[in-house]
Amino acid sequence: MSDSPAVQSLLRTMGRDLVATGDAIPDRRLQDWSGVPGARPLALLRPRTVEQLSQMLAVCNAHRQAVVPQGGLTGLAGGACCAPGDVAVSLERMNQIEELDAVSGTMTVQAGATLQSVQDAADAAGYLFALDLGARGSCTIGGNLSTNAGGNRVIRYGTMRDQLLGLEAVLADGSVVGGLHKMVKNNTGYDMRHLLAGAEGTLGIVTRAVLKLHPKPQSLATAWCGLPSFDAVTTLLRRAKAELPGGVSAFEVMWPSYLDFMLQRVPGLRQPLPQRHAFNVLMESAGADGEHHAAAFDDFLGRMLEAGVLEDAAIARSGTDARNLWAVRDATGEFPLLLPGMAAFDVSFSIRDIGQAALECEAMLRERWPGCTALVYGHLGDGNLHVIAHVDGSPADVVADIERAVYDLVRRYRGAVSAEHGIGLLKRKVLGHTRSPAELAAMRAIKSALDPHGILNPGKVL
Incomplete structure (x- = not known):
């Protein structure tokens, strides 16, 4: 058993059914799809209810214990990877679809439900849940919300944030906030939905959500x-x-x-x-x-x-x-198998600029790194461009040089360094390419207000 006071307290109050340690933690919990190396967490918390999660975070906050929220681990920015000494929390046991309201056109789900299970439930009821991406069978609604996932249908239906009517979340101190509202119009002060969607688990852990459904296309x-x-x-x-x-x-x-x-x-x-x-x-x-x-x-x-x-x-x-x-x-x-060690970019530009930016990017990569495999594709309707760059046998410093060159191009075109994969660990250093010093200061102020001890996903985003 870990000698961490926080883990000992968690085991005493919650028990081993809810708190796994050592070899009881599955290896798949060590890292996400980004390839960023992850450490084995001191413990894996697996609550079944929001009340249990509230107790867990209250204990961690009291001990200043860092907590890393994990969804389906399909993220590509390292946002769900643990550092040594972290505790991980998974909502895989909170995976129920609680209600489908056919009159309101809404679905209330727990954050551990997979995207595909939500899509299938909506389809069976004659509705469409609009978000769709390749990891649908593994990614979870909580992870989709925390990264404000985009995917294939953004051009018509918007990102995950646009599918959200209400949510429930637990803050760092164990407070439960939000409301499971079904209204489209709800102008009652600061909106926790839009604050927590895209926050990558740094401000709170989403536990339940009310999702917007659309008529199923015929x-x-x-x-x-x-x-x-x-x-x-x-x-x-x-x-x-x-x-x-x-x-x-x-x-x-x-x-x-x-x-x-x-x-x-x-x-x-x-x-x-x-x-x-x-x-x-x-x-x-x-x-x-x-x-x-x-x-x-x-x-x-x-x-x-x-x-x-x-x-x-x-x-x-x-x-x-x-x-x-x-x-x-x-x-x-297939890219990770075909192009191991590749540099992958998820960036966005105005639709007017995306063609020239892509042309310039591809030419720059091939000129500066002869023999470079440079692949370009994207969701043009929302300005999202994906670039893959790979140089056979390239050391880490070459990958870092490629990243600097591409992100410098993004900054020149006043684009965004992340369109739909989040910031996580991998893009913290280039967040300033897209956000101003005043915006970054505002983000830090929000983080400090909601998580004053910095226990939620520390080192991610900011």
Whole structure:
């Protein structure tokens, strides 16, 4: 047993069923998907109720014991990794869907519920829970909220923050705050939802949430489009948003570097179009009328071909076709195996700048590091660009140089150093590229007010 006074107190008050130590802590709790090395925590706290979590944090706060909240451990910024001497807390036992209110169009869930379980419950009730990302089977609602996750449908439905109507959370001293409200309009002072969403567990630990549901689309039209230029890409986006009756629910752009690499290196992927194009767009539109929506989608793509906006397009005629197209975009989960030691960037720019910024970034990487694998893709509709850079056998100082170069470019374009993966440990040093000294001071003041002893996820974000 650890000789830590905090852990001893936790064991006495909560018992070994709720407080695991030593070899009873699973190895998967040592780090998240970021690859940042993590230490074995002094203890793993696994409460079943908000009351138990409240007691646990009160004990930790009294002993000034650092606590690291962990969700599904699918984060890519090191935000859930423990340092030596930390205690980890997992809400994996608080994973219930408590209520689905079909009249209000809301779902009340515990923070340990996986994203996929929420999606499935909404679908069974005839609704759509809009957030979607590749880690859906592992990531949790609490983690999605804490990182303000984005994903594939932000262009139409917004980020995780936009799916949230109410929440409950436990602060560092054990206080339980928030309200499980179902109202869209609720202007009653400071909004704890927006304060805690995106805070990465540094201000409080989210325990329950009221989520917004949307009517389930009756039709989903998907196409892979080949385009001659970035101007054509932005024209397609602008006109699709204006002319498609269901608007645009996904708009994924892939530069040739990305598509060529994936088709060559990932078995089982099908080439969507026979010819190579300057840009590739995977576009999805959701509608309420299956027959008319599909016809309108086909007609729109026909007009874009006639206008020269598109050079070619492959329209999915079945769910299997759509899955095959999405498989090319979702194959990014293979990167850690294909490109070990890569530098991965999740940045954002204004839509106007993203084409030039991507072109400049790719050229800079190949010029400064000959032989560099540079892959570019992203959610263009919300300005989110992903860049992968890999130099075979490169030492850590080369990776650090690549990171400095890319983040300097982001700063020049007045972009954001993190679009959807959070700051965690990996991006603390470049947060000032995006936020002003006054903003950083305000963040520190909020942190100090809600967590004066600094026990919640210390060293993350700030």
